[in-house]
Amino acid sequence: MNAPDRYERFVVPEGTKKQLHRDPNVLFAGYKLPHPLQYKIIVRIHTTSQSSPTQAYTQAINDLDKELEYLKQAFEDEKNRYEDRMKQGF
Secondary structure (H helix, E strand, O other): OOOOHHHHHHHHHHHHHHHHHOOOOEEEEEEEOOOOOOOOOEEEEEEOOOOOHHHHHHHHHHHHHHHHHHHHHHHHHHHHHHHHHHHOOO
16 A cells, blocks of 8 residues: 555554454553654553563464464455456356
């Protein structure tokens, strides 16, 4: 996607926040962008005593990475199937 950088400023932290909310040990997860001209994100995470904010954040990033890898592989598989069908004349 050839979107301007300003769109990524919302996509990355919003995806991370949504992933954090899936964790039952996370009580609160949020972020803010102090100024639109600076690429600075402030993340706030509150967890239960069974986890720490650092652990929750690391797990959320790892889970997102796995999801994106799965989506990438599924997309490539479907693209290959489509290309094979086109070669066969369908």
